[in-house]
Each structure stands twice: as structure tokens, then as C-alpha cells.
Amino acid sequence: MSALTAADWLQAWEHSQGLPPPLRPCALLAPLLEGGAEAAERLPLGRRDSQLLALHGALFGPRLSATADCPACGERLELALDCHALRLDAPEPDPQAQAVAWQGRTFHYRLPDSRDLAAMARAGDLDQARALLLRRCLGSDWADDLPADLQAELARAMAEADPQAATELALSCPACGEQWSELFDIGAYLDEAFGQWAERLFDQVHLLASAYGWSEAQILALGPARRARYLARVLA
Numbered sequence: 406m407s408a409l410t411a412a413d414w415l416q417a418w419e420h421s422q423g424l425p426p427p428l429r430p431c432a433l434l435a436p437l438l439e440g441g442a443e444a445a446e447r448l449p450l451g452r453r454d455s456q457l458l459a460l461h462g463a464l465f466g467p468r469l470s471a472t473a474d475c476p477a478c479g480e481r482l483e484l485a486l487d488c489h490a491l492r493l494d495a496p497e498p499d500p501q502a503q504a505v506a507w508q509g510r511t512f513h514y515r516l517p518d519s520r521d522l523a524a525m526a527r528a529g530d531l532d533q534a535r536a537l538l539l540r541r542c543l544g545s546d547w548a549d550d551l552p553a554d555l556q557a558e559l560a561r562a563m564a565e566a567d568p569q570a571a572t573e574l575a576l577s578c579p580a581c582g583e584q585w586s587e588l589f590d591i592g593a594y595l596d597e598a599f600g601q602w603a604e605r606l607f608d609q610v611h612l613l614a615s616a617y618g619w620s621e622a623q624i625l626a627l628g629p630a631r632r633a634r635y636l637a638r639v640l641a
């Protein structure tokens with residue numbers, strides 16, 4: 406991870422911005438995986454999110470800050486989260502070899518990945534999106550519409566096999582005592598964190614290029630500690 410430079414990460418982030426939102430986090434993981442973007446897009450979602458949490462920890466530190474609004478009284482909660490604490494200690498699931506029994510039949514399925522999420526985003530509504538996801542994961546085994554109870558059984562089995570795929574936060578409102586849970590999406594969070602990091606980097610390049618006449622490549626090659634020292638002098 407440390408072998409990658411700021412220029413490498415900037416390039417990965419820039420590429421990610423041209424992709425549909427569900428695939429953007431995969432472009433950020435791609436430089437770390439042997440199979441690149443293809444491998445990242447094929448990771449089961451929980452495995453992907455576990456690696457995204459680790460990536461945030463390595464690049465930006467383990468602390469995550471988010472907000473949530475109380476559904477009862479509207480109080481805004483400031484959440485201080487931790488990448489390590491959000492990573493579940495779950496065994497790595499086999500994405501392909503999953504099965505569920507329903508009405509005397511066994512259905513084999515694979516775990517959902519980012520390409521399934523991208524396909525879901527193109528569906529008309531939530532029900533269609535859910536049915537599309539399940540059909541994709543079941544493969545050619547089932548051509549008709551899936552009965553609702555089979556859909557529910559599949560969704561339950563998928564969540565059990567890959568618990569990190571949905572990171573739920575148990576929240577409680579300090580103002581009114583309401584308790585509820587909310588999903589935390591590390592993919593969207595990291596997408597935003599990278600965007601803010603890139604903007605800060607562009608500011609630094611702009612200031613140093615204006616002051617010293619160096620090129621972007623030269624400035625990025627300095628590394629964060631030396632960039633900071635020159636910036637301190639420019640801004641003094």
C-alpha cells in the first residue's frame with residue numbers, strides 16, 4: 406500500500422469519478438489487487454467493504470465521522486466511528502459456493518458484488534432492483550419471477566454468509582432516547598474522503614507551483630512531509 410504514491414492515488418480517484426457510484430470504490434481498491442478493477446468489482450460486498458475500511462485506515466487514519474438524524478425528534482447526532490471496530494471478524498465467504506434449501510429444492514447462488522449493485526441502480530424501483538439482484542446471483546437456475554418467500558430466504562442466507570455487506574450502526578438519541586439502526590456505507594464515505602483529499606492536494610500543487618514554478622509531477626513526488634514544509638514557508 407505504501408508503495409503507491411500520491412500521483413497513483415490521484416489517478417485512481419480521477420478514474421473512479423467517471424464510473425457509476427457503485428463501481429467507484431472498486432476503482433480505489435484496484436491498485437491494491439492483483440486482478441485490478443475486475444477483481445475489485447467481483448469481490449463479495451462484505452469482503453470489498455472490509456478492504457475499503459482497511460484502505461481508509463491506511464490512507465486517512467482509522468477515525469470516521471458521520472452524522473445521523475433522529476427519526477423521532479430530528480436531533481442531529483455526530484458519530485465518531487472507527488475503521489477497526491467496524492470490520493467484523495467474519496470468516497471469508499466463498500462467493501461462488503453458496504446454497505439455500507427451499508421447498509425440497511437446493512438453490513445454488515453466488516454472493517452479490519459491485520457489478521450487481523451497478524445493475525440494480527439501473528432498475529426501475531426497489532422491488533425490481535431486489536428481484537434483479539437475486540436473479541443475477543441465482544444464475545440460470547430460475548427463469549420466472551421468484552416467489553416472495555424464496556426471495557426472503559435468499560436475502561437472509563446472503564446476509565448470514567457475508568455479514569460485512571451491511572454495516573449497521575445501532576444508534577440511540579441523547580435528546581429523546583429513541584433507538585434505531587442505520588446502514589453505514591464505507592464505499593460512499595471513502596469516495597467523499599478521496600474527493601476532499603484530492604481537492605486539498607490540488608490546493609497544495611497550485612500554491613507550490615505558483616511559488617516555485619515546479620510541475621505537478623515534481624510536487625506530488627515530494628511526499629506529504631516535504632510538501633507540508635514548503636507550504637509552511639509559502640504561507641508564512
Ligand SMILES: [Zn+2]
Binds near residue numbers: 475479578579583
Ligand atoms: Zn431523538
